[in-house]
Amino acid sequence: MGHENITEFxxxxxxxxxxxxxxxxxxxxxxxxxxxxxxxxxLLTIRGSRLREQPMYFFLSYLSFMDVCFTSTVAPRLxxxxxxxQKTISYDSxxxxxxxxxxxxxxxxxxxxxMAYDRYAAICRPLHYMVIMNRQVCYVLLMASILGAxxxxxxxxxxxxxxxxxxxxEIDHYLCDIFPLLKLACTDTSLLVIVVITTTGMxxxxxxxxxxxxxxxxxxxxxxxxxxxxxxxxxTCSSHITVVFMFFLPLIFTYVPTADSVSNDxxxxxxxxxxxxxxxxxxxxxxxxxxxxxxxxxxxxDTRFEGK
Numbered sequence: 001m002g003h004e005n006i007t008e009f010x011x012x013x014x015x016x017x018x019x020x021x022x023x024x025x026x027x028x029x030x031x032x033x034x035x036x037x038x039x040x041x042x043l044l045t046i047r048g049s050r051l052r053e054q055p056m057y058f059f060l061s062y063l064s065f066m067d068v069c070f071t072s073t074v075a076p077r078l079x080x081x082x083x084x085x086q087k088t089i090s091y092d093s094x095x096x097x098x099x100x101x102x103x104x105x106x107x108x109x110x111x112x113x114x115m116a117y118d119r120y121a122a123i124c125r126p127l128h129y130m131v132i133m134n135r136q137v138c139y140v141l142l143m144a145s146i147l148g149a150x151x152x153x154x155x156x157x158x159x160x161x162x163x164x165x166x167x168x169x170e171i172d173h174y175l176c177d178i179f180p181l182l183k184l185a186c187t188d189t190s191l192l193v194i195v196v197i198t199t200t201g202m203x204x205x206x207x208x209x210x211x212x213x214x215x216x217x218x219x220x221x222x223x224x225x226x227x228x229x230x231x232x233x234x235x236t237c238s239s240h241i242t243v244v245f246m247f248f249l250p251l252i253f254t255y256v257p258t259a260d261s262v263s264n265d266x267x268x269x270x271x272x273x274x275x276x277x278x279x280x281x282x283x284x285x286x287x288x289x290x291x292x293x294x295x296x297x298x299x300x301x302d303t304r305f306e307g308k
Contacts, residue, residue, distance in 0.1 A: 038281030
């Protein structure tokens with residue numbers, strides 16, 4: 001095992017300005033509450049309505065669940081560390097946080113791919129849609145997403161776990177991630193940096209490019225459709241495209257350049273750990289008629305009965 005002397009790390013956090021910390025504590029606490037309540041609201045609405053039978057909402061419910069899990073590996077620590085005197089994290093907790101952040105983040109990434117495939121099947125192959133996207137296929141895609149994310153996350157931990165850490169032990173970040181940890185290792189990690197950029201970086205880029213191409217195909221197919229079906233398809237696709245851009249672009253900026261831009265990485269990381277999961281519930285509900293109707297039916301039952 002590589003951690004020779006260091007048994008804990010110190011997370012330096014987002015910044016050192018004391019006045020800004022209190023304001024950020026309030027802002028991030030509110031963000032976290034919105035993330036939890038918004039995503040759980042979507043999850044319960046889908047599970048409690050007929051929408052769960054549709055592949056798109058099947059994936060969306062799992063995406064919301066992953067958002068909650070992903071943010072919960074990062075946000076509570078980020079929020080408490082803003083006001084904490086000691087920002088230490090044990091070696092084992094650090095490894096666990098890195099594993100779970102990558103696991104939930106990568107699962108989310110692959111679920112977005114499955115959702116794009118679902119939209120492609122619905123719009124470009126409508127007559128075969130129920131065969132292409134039957135329930136068994138949905139579960140296979142979900143399990144493949146989870147397995148792919150697990151293998152990716154294990155790789156991140158295996159890269160770090162054999163490295164010697166003999167000091168300093170200050171991580172210039174608000175979470176344990178692979179680049180800041182590689183900078184602290186007491187050995188040459190330039191080859192490992194290239195490994196991370198080619199694995200995590202390329203997974204992000206290839207997935208993003210594949211998603212963009214799939215949406216270009218979908219949108220070009222829509223040009224031949226009637227304006228009403230075109231409008232409905234566009235409203236669901238635009239939601240997906242917005243989420244994809246909000247999640248992937250900061251991720252690509254974090255993992256594709258060299259590991260020297262850690263201070264920028266902290267800002268980019270905020271986008272995919274806090275802001276994207278917070279906006280997802282709004283993006284998926286505000287322009288979605290099916291979702292609005294399901295919410296009305298499920299959450300406004302009491303008022304309907306009172307009126308009778």
